[in-house]
Amino acid sequence: MKKIKTFFKYHLLLIILIGITVFSCRDAEDGLPDFPEGSTESKNLWVQDSMRRYYYWADQMPAKPDYHLPVKDFFKSLLSPQDRFSYIVDTNDSSTYPRSIRGMYGFDYAVLQLASGEVVTAIKLVLTNSPAMNAGLKRGMMIKKINGTTITASNAEQLTSSLPNQTVIDLTVGDWENNTIVNEKNITVYYGYSLEQPINSKIFEQAGKKTGYLYIYDFPDGMTQNLNQKFSEFKAAGVQELILDLRYNYGGSVSSAAALCSLIPSGISAGSQFITFKGNKNGGEVKRTFSQQIAYDPNALDFNTLQANSLGLNKVYILTSSSTASASEIVINNLKPFMQVIQLGEKTLGKDMAGFAIEDKRKPKKISWQIHPVIYKVFNANGEGGYSNGIAPQILVDEYSSLPLLPLDESTETLLSSALHKIYSKSSNGGSVSDQKVKVLFQSDNPFAGIAR
Template sequence: MKNIKCNLLSILLLMIAISCKKEKQAALILPEANQWILDSMKVYYYWNEQLPKQPEPNNSASLFFQGLRYSADRFSYMEDPAANTTEYSSFAYYGFEYALVQMPAFPGRIFGTVTLVVPNGPAAKKGLKRGDLFSAVNGIEINSSSSNAIKQLLKQGANISLQTLKVVNDQLISGPLFSISYSYFREQPVYLTKIFSNGNKKTGYIFYNNFNDEFDRNILDSIAKFKNKGIKDLILDLRYNPGGAVSSAAKVAAAVVSVNEGEIFLVSQANKNGGRFTDSFGQTIAKGSSLPRTFAEVINSRISIEKLFVLTSSATASSAELLINNLKPYLNVVQIGEKTIGKDMSSFEIYDQRVPKKIMYVLHPLIFKLYNSKLQGDYSAGLVPDYFADEFSTLPLKEFGDKEEILLKKALEVSLGTSPIISSKVASNKVAPILSANTKAVFQSSFARSTTMSPISFGRGKTGLDFKSNKK
C-alpha cells in the first residue's frame, strides 16, 4: 500500500511538472516579430517592470505593441515601413495651422481660425494670414456634424479652398475664397525678432517654432542681434513649438545664461538596465549633428538678460518644454500662456540589427525620464504657466509680435510694467475684434501635430548608456 501511495504521489508530481512546463512553453509561443518586440521592451522600456506577465497574443504586431504600453504612456509608438501613410497635417501640406472655435456671439456655430502661417509656405504665398476666420472648406460648412470631415480634408494633401470671413461691426460677412495646393517648402523656424521699450527698459522678442538643428545658426544669430541693444529681458515665443533636437535646446540655453561648459544641462534616468547619466552643456551641444558643435562657438552669441519669458500653449512640447525646465536652475524663467503638453521623456530607435534583417518594424518606446541639474522634472501633466493667458479669448487673433496679442501683451506688462513703445514696425490685424470673451477652441491642429510627433530622440550611439542585456 505504501508503494502504491508513493507511486501515485510520483505520478501526480510528474503530471504537475509536465503541466507547468507546457504552460511555460505555451506562454513563450509568439510570432517572431511579437517576440522581438517583447524582448526589446523588456530591455529598454522605461516601464519594463510594468509589462504584462502574459501579453495578449495578437497576430497584429501593431496591436501587440499597443497592448504592451503602460497606462501612463501617451507617446511610445512603432513604425511599420510597409505602411503607406498619406495623411499628415495642414502644416505639412499647406504651411498653416488652425483651430476650430465656438463663439458666444454666434451660438451653435463652429468657425475655423488660422493660428499660424509659415513664411513663404504655400498658404502664405496665397495671402492667408494668422487671424483669418473661415467658415467652410471645399464648400463644406463647418459645424458639429462636419468637423471631423473638415479635419480629414485638411491633412490629405489635396487641393483645398477656404471660405474666409470678414468682421464688420461685430458681424461676419463673406470674405475672399483662398485656393491652396501642396508645394514643397522648408520652414525657417525663426519667424520674427523685435525689441519693445517703455522708454527706460528694453525687452527682446523672438518667435521660434521648431528646434531644427539645421537652423541652429539662425536662432543663435537672432539672439546675438540683441547684443549691445540694451535689452534686459527676452521673450521667447514657443506656443506652437513641437520640440526637436536636444542639442538645439542646449545651444539656446547656453546663449542666454552665464554657465560654464561643464555645468549640468540634462539628467536622463532609464530603467534598472540603463541607470542614470548626466550631460553638461558642452556634451549636449557636441552630440548635435549640425554646426556649431562646440560650446565655445555657441557662447559667441551669448547675451546677458535678467529674465526669460516663455510663451506657451497646449501644443508646446518636447525640447521646448525641456528648455523651460532645464533653464530654471540658472535663470529666472517666467512662463505665460497655457499648460504645455507634457512630453518629459525621450527615446531612441530600436530596430533589428541582425544581418540579414528579419524584423522590419522600428520601435520608439519611451526610455528616459528627463530632469534638470537639480533633478526637477516629472511634468508629464504639462508645465503650468506662472501667468495664464488664453489667446482665443478675443478674436480675430493678432499677428505674432503685435503688442496687443494676448500672450505677448501679458509678457510685456510683466516685463516693462507699462504699455510698450515699439522700436520697430509691426504688422497688425486692422479689423475690430469680435466681443466674445468666452470663445472656446474645440480643436487645435498644432496640438494634434505636437501629440503625434516623435518624443525627444537621442541617437542610439550617443546616449552614453550600456543597457544590461543583449541589444536588439
C-alpha cells in the same frame, strides 16, 4: 533648404534620431517558439525584445502577449496606460505614419465659441513657404467652410479628422471685421511639403529699455549657427529683456534646446549640469552638462562659442500653449535652476519624456518596422521634472480673447502684448485679463491625436 519633417517623424525625437541594431535578448527559458523569419510573429518578437530593453515602462509589459496580432496591434498591447507618446511605423508603408494638417498642408486652426454663442474657426498658424501660405492663407483669417461644409461645434472634429486622408482641401475663408466674416473667398490647398521654418526675431524699445523677441517653431539639429546669429544681434543692440515664443513648438533636438538655454542666463559654465535622463533598469540614469548635451549635435557650435553671445540675464519671459511640447518644455523646466522663468499663455502639453528611434540595422535589413518608444523621463539640474500634466503659466493668457488673431511679432498681439506689458508696466498686473469669454471647442493641432498605434 531642408524640408520640414513631420512632428511625428522628427520632432517627437528628443535626443538624436538614431538606428539601433536590436538582436534577440530573450532568455532560453522563455520557451518561445522559433517563428519563421519574416513572419508577423517573428517581427513581433523583435518588437518585444526591443521594448524590453529600452522602454521606460518595460516592467509593466505583459508576460505573454499575443504574437499572432498584426504588428501595430501587438505593439499597442505592450504599452503602459500612462503612455501617450510611443508609436511604431513601417518604413515601407507611408500609410502607417501619423498624419496631421500642419504636417501635410502647413496650417492649423481653432474652433471657438464666442460670448455671443456664435461658433467661428480662426486660422492660428500658417507655416512659412508652406502649401497653405502659397495658397494665400494667413494667420487671423476665418474658415467658414471646409470642402463645402459649414463648420459647427458638432462637426468640427469629424471634419478635421478627415483632412489628413485627402490630398486637397477646399476652404471658404474670410477676414474678421466688426464681429463678422467679410471678404469671403474660396481657396484650395494642396498636400505638399513645408520648408524649414526660420527663427523670427524683433527688438522692442520703450523708455530706453530694449526687449528681444524670438519666435522658435521647432528645435532641429543644426540650428546653433542661427541661434548664435540672433543672440549676437540682440547683444550688439543692447537687449536687456528676452521673450521666447514657443507657443506652437512641438520640440525636437535636446541638443538644440540646450544651445538655446546656454545663450540666456548668467552664471553657467560648460560644466554646469543641464539635464538628467532616467530610464528603466537597463538605461539607468544619465546626467549631461550644457557642453555635453550641445555636443550631441555633431554640427553644433560649441558651448564656449555660444557663450560669447550670451545675454547673461536673470529672467526670461516664455509664451506657451497646449502645443508647447517636448524639447520646448525642457527649455522652460531646465532654465529654472539658473534664472527666473516667467511663463505666459496656457499650460503646456506635458511631455516630460525622451526617446530615440529603434530600427533593424542589419544588412540586408530584415525588419522594416521602426519603433519610437518613450525611453527616458527628463529632469533639470535640481532634479525637478514630473510635469506629465503640463507646465502651468504664472500668467494665464487666452490667445483667442481678442479677434482677429494678429501677426505673432506685432506688439498688440495678445500673448506678446501681455509679456511687453509685464516688462514695461510699473504695476504688478500682467495685463492679461480679458472680459471677452471665448470657449475653445476644438483645435486641429493636438500633436498626438494622430498617432496611429
